Amino acid sequence: xxxxxxxxxxxxxxxxxxxxxxxxxxxxxxxxxxxxxxxxxxxxxxxxxxxxxxxxxxxxxxxxxxxxxxxxxxxxxxxxxxxxxxxxxxxxxxxxxxxxxxxxxxxxxxxxxx
Amino acid sequence: xxxxxxxxxxxxxxxxxxxxxxxxxxxxxxxxxxxxxxxxxxxxxxxxxxxxxxxxxxxxxxxxxxxxxxxxxxxxxxxxxxxxxxxxxxxxxxxxxxxxxxxxxxxxxxxxxx
Numbered sequence: 001x002x003x004x005x006x007x008x009x010x011x012x013x014x015x016x017x018x019x020x021x022x023x024x025x026x027x028x029x030x031x032x033x034x035x036x037x038x039x040x041x042x043x044x045x046x047x048x049x050x051x052x053x054x055x056x057x058x059x060x061x062x063x064x065x066x067x068x069x070x071x072x073x074x075x076x077x078x079x080x081x082x083x084x085x086x087x088x089x090x091x092x093x094x095x096x097x098x099x100x101x102x103x104x105x106x107x108x109x110x111x112x113x114x
Numbered sequence: 115x116x117x118x119x120x121x122x123x124x125x126x127x128x129x130x131x132x133x134x135x136x137x138x139x140x141x142x143x144x145x146x147x148x149x150x151x152x153x154x155x156x157x158x159x160x161x162x163x164x165x166x167x168x169x170x171x172x173x174x175x176x177x178x179x180x181x182x183x184x185x186x187x188x189x190x191x192x193x194x195x196x197x198x199x200x201x202x203x204x205x206x207x208x209x210x211x212x213x214x215x216x217x218x219x220x221x222x223x224x225x226x227x228x
Contacts, residue, residue, distance in 0.1 A: 034216055043118075043205055043219035044157070090156055092217075100145060100209065101170065102217060104156040 002027045004093050006105035013081045013112055021076040021108045023091030032094040033074040034102075035065055037087050044090060050074060061085070081112045116140065118220035120206050126226045132194035135223045139187070139208030146183055147217065148191050149205040157205055163189065164211065196227045 003026045013019045025031055032051055036044040048059025055067045065076045076089060091105040119138040127133050139146050144165055149157035160179065162170040166186040174181070178197070183189040193200055203224045207217040 036217075036219075041222075041224070043120075043221045044207075044217075046216045046218070049216055100211065100215075101159070101162065102147070104158075106156045107154075 002093055002095055002101070002103045004091050004103050004105040006089075006091055006108045008108050009106075010109045010111065013110070015083050015112050015114050016080050019076075019078050019081045019085070019110065019112070021089050021091075021110060023074045023076065023105060024072050025074060025091070025093045026072065027093055027095070029095075031067075031072075031074075033065075033067065034092040034094065035059065035063070035074075035076050036090045036092060036104075037061075038090065038107075039087050047076070047089075081110075083112050083114055086110055086112045118206055118208055118218050120204075120220035120223050122223055123221060124224050124226075126228065127196055128228050129198055130195040132192065133196060133225060134193075135191045135204050135206075135225075137189045137191070137206030137220060139189070139206070140218055142210070143208035143218070144186070144211035145209045146189050147207040147209075148181055148189070149207065151203045151205055151222070153202070160191070160204075193225075196225075198227050201225055201227045 005024045034049045035047040038044045048057050050057045050067045058064045089108050095101045146163045148160045151157045160174045161181045163183040166183050181191045203222040205222045206220045209215045209217050
């Protein structure tokens with residue numbers, strides 16, 4: 001069965017420091033991996049995805065994610081955090097068959113302090 | 115390009131009352147999803163449509179929840195009768211239906227059941 005784990009409920013980082021939000025996955029077949037961000041009282045916004053190719057994927061707002069097949073991880077990163085990056089982040093995996101179901105992690109709250 | 119539209123944004127009802135949420139997906143998107151997001155949790159899939167057919171409703175509480183997607187475009191999610199534990203944000207999302215495409219989410223409909 002497909003699943004996604006986000007081991008940290010919350011990540012705290014100082015503005016200007018690098019940030020990492022962790023995600024591990026379990027899929028049968030090729031993994032299609034996604035990151036979404038959710039601001040208060042808003043829907044989820046797409047940040048980036050890994051389908052194939054380079055293991056380092058670049059996305060919106062300066063975020064990037066590193067796909068690591070051997071560790072089954074897809075960690076979200078940013079070299080220099082902004083206070084405005086404070087939000088809820090969700091990792092998701094999509095099946096490439098069976099009508100393209102998405103499975104979401106439980107979310108990680110990112111707090112960036114000035 | 116217009117995004118996924120949802121209404122109403124907020125709804126407060128008493129338990130045992132009924133409520134309906136409406137979703138208009140992005141034009142041309144074949145797949146439509148309804149998710150339930152309880153505060154502090156990741157989105158949980160309730161039902162997934164491919165065009166106007168249901169492909170997954172395994173987690174839909176069918177004794178009280180129903181959904182339809184008329185003509186493969188708009189969709190309505192209904193709850194009748196509502197319970198306290200139905201208090202959540204109901205998110206609609208759509209996608210092209212290809213196996214590599216991301217989900218596009220609406221702003222959500224926040225339901226409070228008193």
